[in-house]
Amino acid sequence: MRLSARLKYAVLAMLELALQYPQQFVSVAELSEKHGISRPFLEKLLLQLKQSGLTTSRRGPDGGYSLGIPPNEIRIGDIFEVVEGPVNFTESFDASSQCDATNRCMETLLLEIESGISSVLNSKTLQELCCQARKFKQLAKPAHSIPYSI
Numbered sequence: 001m002r003l004s005a006r007l008k009y010a011v012l013a014m015l016e017l018a019l020q021y022p023q024q025f026v027s028v029a030e031l032s033e034k035h036g037i038s039r040p041f042l043e044k045l046l047l048q049l050k051q052s053g054l055t056t057s058r059r060g061p062d063g064g065y066s067l068g069i070p071p072n073e074i075r076i077g078d079i080f081e082v083v084e085g086p087v088n089f090t091e092s093f094d095a096s097s098q099c100d101a102t103n104r105c106m107e108t109l110l111l112e113i114e115s116g117i118s119s120v121l122n123s124k125t126l127q128e129l130c131c132q133a134r135k136f137k138q139l140a141k142p143a144h145s146i147p148y149s150i
Contacts, residue, residue: 018071025064077121
């Protein structure tokens with residue numbers, strides 16, 4: 001199983017919006033350039049997220065996108081569901097095996113996988129990702145600000 005580009009870029013964009021929330025709107029051009037995402041692709045993702053209420057937009061020179069609700073209320077699972085639909089492994093399971101016990105065993109396994117993935121996705125909020133991003137940004141700064149030379 002791989003993480004889709006749609007989901008990866010949607011989470012990246014939402015994280016950027018969360019880091020700016022509620023002060024300013026972020027332009028699609030800025031997001032596109034910063035993360036190397038195709039602008040038309042990103043516009044479609046943000047529109048999809050807007051239709052679900054997770055983002056809002058504004059036109060004009062100070063326009064762009066912003067979160068529609070606070071980052072502590074947006075779970076990563078919410079973004080996943082908008083972009084990918086519900087986590088569902090059993091839907092594509094082909095129970096064509098003649099052995100009912102094997103089919104039931106596989107279905108049980110797939111339901112456990114679904115439950116585990118959903119649990120992780122729904123336990124993390126954008127606010128938590130913002131805190132992590134800010135910590136990583138702080139760690140990337142030099143320990144001292146005084147230039148050293150010999």
